[in-house]
């Protein structure tokens with residue numbers, strides 16, 4: 001049962017008032033200490049006297065009832081004292097201390113946790129998401145206190161169909177799944193990669209208002225090839241090399257079958273799989289199950305929106321995108337996803353075939369510029385390999401500096417996972433770019449893996465650049481009142497809306513059309529005035545608003561493709577008849593918002 005409530009702009013971090021859904025009374029079958037130990041129901045000292053009486057809580061709590069607002073203020077006070085007390089300590093120590101205090105609240109009282117997260121998303125996203133989540137994964141075995149999510153391992157083969165019923169929630173809407181094989185730019189972290197699905201799903205709750213009772217972080221532990229972890233006596237995962245080939249795929253197949261048998265309407269987001277499995281599983285499942293790969297498809301949409309923004313920032317019409325020279329550094333799942341989306345966009349804009357519009361793109365991997373001369377070229381990178389006759393003065397394997405000097409690109413975009421690879425020389429070479437406003441996108445995560453820092457980009461490539469990074473950096477003070485704006489080009493601007501829009505449309509698959517709608521929505525979100533100032537993406541403070549817009553765009557695309565089967569009591573016909581504004585309202589109405597709901601019916 002759902003009631004509508006109206007919240008003020010400040011309580012939701014939104015630019016305008018809008019309605020969202022809060023749960024009505026829920027019936028709790030537990031009693032006494034079991035309720036206090038269940039973070040979903042727990043209100044700590046906030047239980048009103050009637051609930052204490054009727055749920056067997058009398059005497060289990062100190063007598064005074066503390067309001068939600070007071071609890072909130074108390075938590076924020078503790079958080080600020082922690083900030084004060086850790087001043088001067090190394091960043092990693094401070095970040096982990098902040099993660100611990102948030103995680104403890106998450107373990108204890110989910111309503112309060114998600115409320116502080118939503119209201120302080122700008123400050124807390126870097127803790128629960130990138131960059132700190134990377135550090136958490138690296139130290140996971142030591143930080144582990146209580147399990148969160150589900151673990152399916154190679155040893156569970158044949159058991160997954162029954163195991164899936166061990167999850168206590170009746171309904172699951174959103175699953176984020178990893179095999180831990182490529183965690184951010186940190187490589188194979190095995191079972192410790194579970195931190196990523198947890199962080200992504202926290203963003204789902206904060207940004208998309210997915211009900212936290214209906215999320216499920218999942219680790220598929222098929223072993224690890226990380227020798228250090230295999231030798232670590234505290235390592236919590238399987239101590240065996242990663243499964244390969246059919247053995248690997250049979251584990252993923254079994255998991256997918258189990259999930260969709262129990263929850264046919266769930267959505268599975270694949271996250272941080274090494275490239276070969278990222279592409280293979282996407283092809284294998286995308287027409288069969290409701291799933292997408294965030295690193296390939298979410299990142300592509302966010303990068304494309306940013307690339308279109310850089311055209312507008314140059315004061316040029318969007319159609320000029322077809323003339324932009326773009327160097328992509330990193331030929332992995334993310335880099336190739338971006339290139340595929342960019343090629344599709346240019347092909348649409350120019351009316352030429354995809355094969356005919358690749359000249360403006362240059363792809364570099366660990367062995368330098370990829371050309372047709374390359375031996376054993378990865379099939380996924382093949383379409384972007386340069387013909388040497390089209391790149392006069394460049395050679396197979398040309399290094400990044402040579403390529404930048406020769407091509408003079410409008411955009412230099414890094415998805416290599418290699419920190420600092422956009423060094424002083426490379427950044428200085430971008431001063432000779434053919435663009436009046438060269439763009440530098442250092443998209444690798446976490447911060448230490450960014451291709452360059454914001455400060456270096458503005459210092460060496462010039463104050464006139466447009467800059468974006470995958471993890472957050474502070475804006476740069478350029479002196480004389482001028483500010484070098486730092487954008488966060490991160491798939492967090494799209495994946496929550498892709499998931500939410502798909503969920504409330506009731507579509508059973510996620511198509512290119514739905515993903516394209518998401519990217520176009522993000523691309524058109526900023527005003528010309530903002531884009532001229534180098535602001536390509538909205539502030540994370542307005543993440544719920546942008547997610548509602550993206551979700552509605554995804555939903556409308558699903559309707560247009562005749563895929564929307566409806567959700568809850570809203571059928572396909574009603575979805576078809578909704579105006580654009582009504583779809584945004586409908587999506588927003590389906591967002592969960594954390595408030596204490598009554599646990600007993602009023603007499």
Ligand SMILES: NC(=O)C1=CN([C@@H]2O[C@H](COP(=O)(O)OP(=O)(O)OC[C@H]3O[C@@H](n4cnc5c(N)ncnc54)[C@H](O)[C@@H]3O)[C@@H](O)[C@H]2O)C=CC1
Nearest residue numbers: 184185330331332333334365366416417444445470490491
């Ligand atoms: N900002 C965002 O939203 C996102 C950022 N990423 C980041 O992108 C990075 C890469 O992710 P994936 O593509 O999935 O990884 P991947 O492992 O599939 O690909 C990495 C690519 O970088 C290349 N590379 C390695 N060393 C290089 C060097 N020295 N010079 C040039 N290229 C080099 C490799 O050859 C490979 O092609 C990670 O750091 C990840 O965190 C990924 C997805 C989204």
Ligand SMILES: CC(=O)C(=O)O
Nearest residue numbers: 184272295445490491
């Ligand atoms: C942001 C993200 O998905 C990544 O770095 O892998």
Ligand SMILES: [Mg+2]
Nearest residue numbers: 271272294295
């Ligand atoms: Mg990822």
